[in-house]
Amino acid sequence: MTEPQIQLRALRKIYPAKGADVVALDGIDLDVPRGAIHGIVGRSGAGKSTLIRCLTLLERPTSGTVTIDGQELSGLPEAKLRSARRRIGMVFQHVNLLDSRTIAGNVAYPLEIAGVPRAQRASRVAELLELVGLADRADAYPAELSGGQMQRVGIARALATEPAVLLCDEPTSALDSATTRQILGLIRDLRDRLGITVLIITHEMAVVREICDSVTLLGHGKVVEHGALGDVVGKYGSHLARELIPVPDLPLGVERSLVEVAYSTDDVATHVVLAAVAALGTDAEIAAGTIETLAGRRVGRLQIDLPDDRVEEALSRLHSAGVHAEVTR
Ligand SMILES: Nc1ncnc2c1ncn2[C@@H]1O[C@H](COP(=O)(O)OP(=O)(O)O)[C@@H](O)[C@H]1O
Ligand SMILES: [Mg+2]
Numbered sequence: 001m002t003e004p005q006i007q008l009r010a011l012r013k014i015y016p017a018k019g020a021d022v023v024a025l026d027g028i029d030l031d032v033p034r035g036a037i038h039g040i041v042g043r044s045g046a047g048k049s050t051l052i053r054c055l056t057l058l059e060r061p062t063s064g065t066v067t068i069d070g071q072e073l074s075g076l077p078e079a080k081l082r083s084a085r086r087r088i089g090m091v092f093q094h095v096n097l098l099d100s101r102t103i104a105g106n107v108a109y110p111l112e113i114a115g116v117p118r119a120q121r122a123s124r125v126a127e128l129l130e131l132v133g134l135a136d137r138a139d140a141y142p143a144e145l146s147g148g149q150m151q152r153v154g155i156a157r158a159l160a161t162e163p164a165v166l167l168c169d170e171p172t173s174a175l176d177s178a179t180t181r182q183i184l185g186l187i188r189d190l191r192d193r194l195g196i197t198v199l200i201i202t203h204e205m206a207v208v209r210e211i212c213d214s215v216t217l218l219g220h221g222k223v224v225e226h227g228a229l230g231d232v233v234g235k236y237g238s239h240l241a242r243e244l245i246p247v248p249d250l251p252l253g254v255e256r257s258l259v260e261v262a263y264s265t266d267d268v269a270t271h272v273v274l275a276a277v278a279a280l281g282t283d284a285e286i287a288a289g290t291i292e293t294l295a296g297r298r299v300g301r302l303q304i305d306l307p308d309d310r311v312e313e314a315l316s317r318l319h320s321a322g323v324h325a326e327v328t329r
Helices: 050-056 078-087 103-113 118-131 147-159 178-194 204-211 229-233 239-244 270-278 309-321
Strands: 006-015 024-031 037-040 063-068 089-094 165-169 195-202 214-219 222-228 256-264 286-295 296-306 325-329
Touching: 006 050, 024 050, 024 214, 024 222, 037 050, 037 178, 037 204, 050 063, 050 118, 050 165, 050 178, 050 195, 078 089, 103 118, 103 147, 118 147, 147 165, 147 178, 147 239, 165 178, 178 195, 178 204, 204 239, 214 229, 214 239, 222 229, 229 239, 229 286, 229 296, 256 309, 270 296, 270 309, 296 309, 309 325
Parallel strands: 037 195, 037 214, 089 165, 165 195
Antiparallel strands: 006 024, 006 063, 214 222, 256 296, 256 325, 286 296
């Protein structure tokens, strides 16, 4: 097995504060293989941005290690760190382009800082703009671009120094859904063509569904859940699966309960699930549900609305049909 390209071990970050210290990262272990697109999700305050800042050592971890492309960054002195950071590209929600420079000038900027000679710079910039589909906008100024084009420039700029790893912090959160899909398509395409490893922080499950190979759920600075997308969606009782395959939250009548059924057609066929529900009779009703293909797996979630006094029977019928079922309300 090849060494993971991003490896975190027991990563901790504590922000000292007057009252109680804030433990923003509480022992994170993470392995992202070369060429993978890995999503980091979690509520606001979970530690996602701190994680990304610690990955580049822009924020010094309190303890633990960060290893990128075989190099342990957490042990490097500041001068070495500066060149190591060129192996890491960063893409943010707000692109922050230099308004007085053209698109080409903006993409050239990191190359100037890295001391790349002018002639080489020009050809590299042309190559990068081609890569992100903006070859015809080289001489435009940021004010002339749409949000999606702006993010393409941000991505070209991040790739300028040929990084091995692309870190994206909410790259599509300022974009509409059609533009989001285009940008995610571009990121996937770049991964396919360049073999770059991508870590993408997002609060949007749609982003995870669309491009991630694997995902980590952070909560209060800890890893709550992680895995390959196909494994996560087929895992019953998983928080991530719940959010990746949402069903509507419906009103519930008096003396009625909701039993939630989750299954993957790898384990049990839909008609078997439906037969088990039908056997409960007419006072049990499928109130909401979804059946879809996600990460190459066919998965379903159904909510069965039924009288309180039928819950035990429902659970036992469903369990004997080989379906995961639990009372949710
Ligand atoms: N520079 C800072 N100083 C003190 N506390 C911070 C700092 N940055 C983040 N925090 C705290 O660390 C926790 C994680 O924050 P953050 O990494 O921004 O989460 P997320 O990006 O998931 O919303 C929060 O409780 C936040 O208030
Ligand atoms: Mg954040």
